Amino acid sequence: MNNIKKTSRNNMGTIGMIIAAFVIVQILKTAGMINSQMDGLLVPLCVYATMAVSLNLVVGILGELSLGHAGFMCVGAFASAFFSKVVEQSMGTFPRFLLAILVGGAVAGVFGFLIGIPVLRLKGDYLAIVTLAFGEIIKNLMNVLYVGRDAAGLHFSIKDAASLNLMEDGEMIINGPLGITGTPFDANFVVGFLILLISTVVVLNLTNSRTGRAIMAIRDNRIAAGSVGVPITKYKMAAFTLSAVIAGCAGALYSHNLSSLIATPARFGYNMSILFLVFVVLGGIGSTRGAIIASIILTLLPEVLRFMADYRMLIYSIILIVMMIINWNPKSRAWIQKHRPGNVIRSRREASEAGKEGR
Amino acid sequence: MALLEIKNLSIQFGGLRAVDDFNLTVEKGDLYGLIGPNGAGKTTVFNLLTGEYKPTEGVIKLEDKDITGMSTIDINRAGVARTFQNIRLFKDQSVLDNVKIGLHNQFRYSPVAAVLRLPSYFAVEKQMNEKALELLAVFDLDTEADTLASNLPYGKQRKLEIARAMATNPKLLLLDEPAAGMNPNETEELMEDIRFIREKFGMTILLIEHDMRLVSGICEKLTVLNFGRILTQGPTRDVLSNPEVIKAYLGDD
């Protein structure tokens, strides 16, 4: 069926784009053409692109608004860093980081699921409000959470370090507003690329399946979806939980790229959640590829524009507005649709086939 | 055993009793019409039947099974499918995918098979495509399978809604003003289609319609609603010649 071929061709394009970008960066790296500043951005780029994939699943594909996605990333970051600290001595780098990513994803997924249970069965935009609150609460909670370890085991407190009553040999793992320090530096570009790639493949393949059609049916018309027997709450929960899992994995990548993990507003606050939303909106809402591209442009821009000093944010906003116009103006959208590489080839081939028939 | 049996069905919206003491028996294979002036409560009966609204009083039975108060989803699974007066398609999806969503509970494979693109994904998707195209062909929509649903002309959107409802493999099909907005030619085609699905699939159909040509052309039995109450019910010819029915329609227009 043409339909399936078209969407899977589109999906292959997105996956091809990610792989091509990875290969190009690797070549540039070996050629020594990437400076240390750029090199430092590679893992964050993967983190933000993965967050864009995650949030697009909720906003673009499920059609619900989440204003606290940085909260899921935060949960994933802390859970995975905590795990890595605890098992640091007893495991090799590879299995430890693999498990840490899974822990980050799983814990964030549990939070997503728990938030979804009461909220996703309601009609209306309650999810936006609840996730907004969740993001802020998690961030603040991480600032007052103290966890230490000594011979007797783990100790928790939400008051201060002293009340943990650690023994002489005790060690702080999460130190309130000082967060987690000394997380093993396991993240690198290859792992980041793999997390982004796997997340994208999962989301795209799922979207283009029975499950994805049900999720999009709920977005397009909730009442009609119910009328043909699509279990609405179940699919909303599934999509939202999967999105939280992906955000948690991105958080794990993030925390293993930092020497000290602190839940600052700049990292996990409201502004960050909104930035992720900007990726999705600029990317064209619902387009995984668009969201990834927008996340990369908007993460690189401030760095590229650094030489402009004070004008940096001005130019940044102008570019933002221009991207918005290009992406949302019906005429330019139609133009992009027509001139996409895949589409040009197809329309040429169709034209030649039509020509043959005419003869 | 009747396919559908509604007893003493009522619903109250604030001070308005939109449906009042409604009774209806539909036998298997019936092509039954529900008519009445604007605001009579016809769509409300459908909403009650499909679980969109919960009745204040009354019982709805499908093949002797009490479905009163069940969710829309469970009622669809029990065998009731509908179309909507104000079209409700999945606009951003293709014509084919609209029907495939209707097939959701008819065909299954695990999400894992979808993510890993296992053979079961391709096999079941192929079956779904074939089934969906077969249904679309009934309504001459198979050639437009790849069109975005919102790009279809109005008349075809109505037909696509019927195809989507049929995809859920219902025992009872509810059509809410299927000919609304259609020109006489399209209405004629639609009447053919409705007769065809009834013959081919042995479908039982309950439809709401204002177009009297359609009603008198294909419905064998009618129930007339007026101000939420049943005015009369019976064989089409008797009902349409009933002076009270004529009065209700003329008086309202």
Ligand SMILES: Nc1ncnc2c1ncn2[C@@H]1O[C@H](COP(=O)(O)OP(=O)(O)OP(=O)(O)O)[C@@H](O)[C@H]1O
């Ligand atoms: N959810 C609701 N809340 C309040 N009133 C409602 C609701 N749904 C329907 N009504 C009222 O119930 C009455 C019957 O409406 P309904 O839509 O069933 O009429 P209808 O017979 O389908 O009319 P039409 O031929 O115009 O479609 C109307 O007065 C309508 O305003």
Ligand SMILES: [Mg+2]
């Ligand atoms: Mg109506």
